[in-house]
Amino acid sequence: MAPTDRRRMVLGISGGIAAYKACELIRLATKAGFEVRVIMTRAATEFITPLTLRTLSNNKVVTDMFEEPERFEIEHVSLAQWADVFVVAPATANVIGKMASGIADDMLTSTVLACKSPKVIAPAMNTAMWENPITQRNIETLRDFGFIVLRTDKGQLACGDIGYGRMIPPERILQHAIRAVRRSDRWSDLRCLVTAGPTREPLDPVRFIGNRSSGKMGYAMAVELWQRGAEVTLVSGPVCLDPPEGIEVVPVSTTREMLEACAARFSSVDVAVFSAAPGDFAPADPSDSKIKKRPDAGRLVVELEQNPDIAAALGEVKRKGQITVGFAAETERLVENASSKLAAKNLDMIVANDVTAEGAGFEVDTNIASIVYRSGQVEMLDRMAKSQLAAVIADRIESLL
Ligand SMILES: Cc1cc2nc3c(=O)[nH]c(=O)nc-3n(C[C@H](O)[C@H](O)[C@H](O)COP(=O)(O)O)c2cc1C
Incomplete structure (x- = not known):
């Protein structure tokens, strides 16, 4: 607290x-x-x-x-x-x-x-x-x-x-x-949607392409919003975290499943925070059976197709008054890349973090973020626990309510 x-x-x-x-x-x-x-x-x-x-x-x-x-x-x-x-x-x-x-x-x-x-x-x-x-x-x-x-x-x-x-x-x-x-009256009647964790894009029935997202940031965000009094639905990729108390968790595996789960709920929420790391690409033709090793072939070529962008797809149907927050995990030109994502996805703010920095990004308990707003203003934050960052983001959302 x-x-x-x-x-x-x-x-x-x-x-x-x-x-x-x-x-x-x-x-x-x-x-x-x-x-x-x-x-x-x-x-x-x-x-x-x-x-x-x-x-x-x-x-x-x-x-x-x-x-x-x-x-x-x-x-x-x-x-x-x-x-x-x-x-x-x-x-x-x-x-x-x-x-x-x-x-x-x-x-x-x-x-x-x-x-x-x-x-x-x-x-x-x-x-x-x-x-x-x-x-x-x-x-x-x-x-x-x-x-x-x-x-x-x-x-x-x-x-x-x-x-x-x-x-x-x-x-x-x-x-x-x-x-x-x-809990406060500001949040008590609000419904929030939060996405968290990685996705798994199947290569065959036993293998997948995933990423390093732990889900910690999204889970911290969901808990913060729930503690403030909101009703929260957490659409979560596969993670090793316990389901938070009081929060409806919708488990999904692929980016398309995550999009489907979010799209089904988006129109009824007041705030959506897209803190998941959905895979941008998925194998175009996942095999129905386990791909066997071939002693003669040194390489396996897999064709990937681009997944839909969840925040961008929902940004198109966003109604007036709805607040959407995105996350951008970047490895270079942090603010520049985040700003163009904010515009492309019709977001109110985007939380950008350099995932190559020590104490930031995937798997760790802390983050170093910059928040980019629609106005173009950039707020640089110090390294802090993901739970603290969730509180800062919730404060910023609150100021837009
Ligand atoms: C071994 C034992 C275990 C009990 N466990 C419970 C229990 O888990 N829940 C319950 O409602 N009553 C339980 N009771 C009954 C209550 O102790 C009993 O209704 C008592 O009057 C409750 O008083 P209180 O509500 O003022 O604490 C248990 C009684 C005994 C002897």
Whole structure:
């Protein structure tokens, strides 16, 4: 998170087996820059000790509504006001039911009721409890009241059942907490399309022509836009990155598939960021069977044909008000090449980087970019993490909204 972001989390822990995962959530949240204060239900203290949570959070853990307060303030109200985000993880069926009904008979539920900040609820329970229409109704009620209720994972539960009801992992819960504190009204109704990664152009059923794109820049871009509150679709070539939480990922392989996936969605998006590295050429006649080695021939000649240009094709059908951002990976005459691409593809800005420079381009976690605008203005940026560059690009997009 950026240093200016709000970062105070109240973590409510209720009495389920998944309570032990709250330890990891505190660790990750603290690392991400949150100050965490914990409230436990009485049942939660049967599963993990306040001592562990106090040590991890470096703060007093509240368990009892009627204990002597440290300062003269009404603690459930002061904690409710202190919180930038209130996370309940795990949220038992019982606590979900109480929150949905406005019951406030312990410190956790009282503080939730008094809290006006965003509330992120991570349910965890046995499959039958989860599927029970009463629980589902309570979840719908909470969503209607603006609570961010996360889905559950399917898997083997502590009780031995296999099904939905398992709490999603702490790192994914944290992403929702970060989004809850970062999201802004500017982005909340916007739909964004981001492309990422390389493409694979088949030579035969087992071989392809690819490129060195890791997808890191596009994934960072998608996460940044999602955290600001946008709805994001990520059209991704084959990469070794985990699908980001909350983002619809459309996997594709070839440039033509990437174009098809983007074209199907382009008219309904407000912002499109083309950060993928689609292959410019594809074998004209890929073989149906594996090309065999020939002992007599030292060379294999493959004819390539030019692929369609995704950003240029969509630039032709771009409507007024839509914002499109391109990326240009260059090895020479950076700004000059980027400027002509910006015009040819009808982009609002293009992020140019010299992929031969150390700490820039493919595979690494940092980038050194220059942003070229429609006005002809060029903004030269220092070397920075791809996540930081994504934030700069999002700021520049925001100024055009
Ligand atoms: C071993 C054990 C595991 C439990 N796990 C869960 C659970 O994962 N989810 C849940 O909703 N309830 C679970 N319960 C039931 C809750 O602990 C019970 O409903 C309790 O009243 C919840 O209190 P609280 O919501 O105030 O924390 C479990 C109970 C036991 C004994």
